[in-house]
Amino acid sequence: MKITIVAGARPNFMKIAPITRAIKAAQDTGKRISYRLIYTGRQDDANLDASLFSDLDMKQPDGYLGISGHDHSEVTAAIMIAFEKELDNHPAQVVLVVDDLTATMSCSIxxxxxxxxxxxxxxxxRSFDMNMPREVNRTIVDAISDYLFTAGMVANRNLNQEGMIPDYIHYVGNILIDTVRYNRHRLLQPVWFSSMGLEKKGYLLLTLNRHDLLDKKQVLSALMQTVVDKSCGMPIIAPLHPYVQKAIKALEIDAPHLYILPPQSYLHFGYLINNAKGIVTDSGNIAEEATFLDVPCITLNSYAEHPETWRIGTNELVNEDPVVLATMLERLMHEEWKHTTLPDRWDGRTAERIVQTLINGELK
Known part of the structure; x- marks a missing residue:
């Protein structure tokens, strides 16, 4: 069986790395299975730093489609044309796609x-908001997929309610946890950590990525001021991409204990998550990692891709409400946060289940 695995952005690789290791393990037992890893972006993409693939213990992509841009229609068309050529040159039986990006949808079609x-x-x-491009992407991909690998029973229910063929749905668990478990003992303290006088559980970690939140300057200003005011002077460590740094600095918030840093390598960033007193983020992936690591997490969004993170995990959703954010930060700073209950099948064996399902499917 030849599998083409598609990555459309840096976070995809965190979920693909365990799959590549599971395929290698299957090969070692004599299974006839191989993969080709394709990145739809450019080989010189600044987001793919030199350490990423060594940090994740995986090889670099076998091919790059070289597509970049922000216009959904143009990017969709360019990826589809380039991916057609990729499959002409390197045939496959299965195409495995991740998450809900434009690249995910384009290559699936x-x-x-x-x-x-x-x-x-x-x-x-599901967010159940079809005004979100990612909701459109994920709905289309699910509708045409032959293997629907889900992370939780809520996802199963969503697919069942949409009339998906039950035999196509496979509850395999959360693939991101495979990566966290694999790398937990490999996490590295950044060289600047001690020189800044930081201590374990003695800082807040702040991450932001959502363009739609950054565009709401008044909302963003209120949220940032709340984090600063309610942190009780505790260092706020904020590794941010350049476009986020620009948006935050434009607010001109006076906060000597807010440290805006460049993006960190995977193992350094994992260390910061694991040792934070608490996290404020708009990232679903970070909320999942925080739940596994039992680190308090506040998410600036109205929904979570994996509701388990707030139902039984350490995550709380505050949307973009500074009043609710203030309440949660007060609870966090006063050591009144809930502890995690590990969701079902967050056991680090999701990739094994996926690969075994694909092998079994070929035998039918």
Missing amino acids: VAKKRGLKVAHLIAGT
């Missing part, structure tokens, strides 16, 4: 029209 099997990793997540 190409594969399906060529009569190939489509496997969707992290299927069934």
